[in-house]
Amino acid sequence: MPLNRELVGREYPCSEPYEVSREKIRDFADAIGDANPLYWSKDAARAAGYADVIAPPTFLTVLQFRFRGEGPIADPALGLDYSRVVHGEQRFVYHRPVVAGDVLHASTAIEEIRDAGHNELLTTRMDVASNGGVVCTAYSTLVSRGTASGGR
């Protein structure tokens, strides 16, 4: 079944803000094996002009999973079968690093759905802001295998 393209442009605001903790940043930095002192040491981060430790560039993937249940992927109207999905592309546009203590407000929109052979490509855009200022925009392209109208 092809994805429902009438949903292109629909926004899915997250139901509550995400509070970034220093220990979650350290867990994430540990998991990617990155010892950058700006991710670990409050003193190093302060010396660099931050209020607290900062998060590695791909940390916002945590928000995508935290709020996945209320985003487009979980919308039954979209018709996405997650067992057919692989992650195709990812792009981040940064305005500033995420800092421990940030209260992040995120909203995900369906940016584009198009065919690529037998597959469909679903691109979502997550806008992340804190205190009204944009922090990052994350674009994710998921490959929905075999669901193009010409597909099987």
Place this chain on the structure above:
Amino acid sequence: MPAYDEVAVGAELPVQRLQVRRSDLIRYAGASGDFNVIHWNERVATDVGLPNVIAHGMFTMAFAARALTDWLDDPRDLLEYAVRFSAPVVVPDDDKGATLVIKATVAEKLDGNQVRVTLTAETDGRHCLARAYAVVRLR
């Protein structure tokens, strides 16, 4: 961080190498919240046609970012970062795991002290990222 005026197109950033083991994928699943079974369960991974358990694409993207953030003094100078996941990183159930080699090259000098960097990621001699690039700000 190198100065914009001293960086030439074609300049190579320090190469990053990593052994990715099953335990790294378990740890990444917990930290990221991505518990997709194909990243830790060989039975399910092979059932859906994969050669074995594969690494999270975002794990590869996170590791590749280190080529950029180690080169820059401060990650705030990373302005844009994008990858396409072109092939899976297959992680066998042994002590060695998979090898990941990241190379990054200055591809273009832009206005505003910015440069465009292109990246490659190889696992066992095969490219696993395509069209990977970043825009960074130098001093």
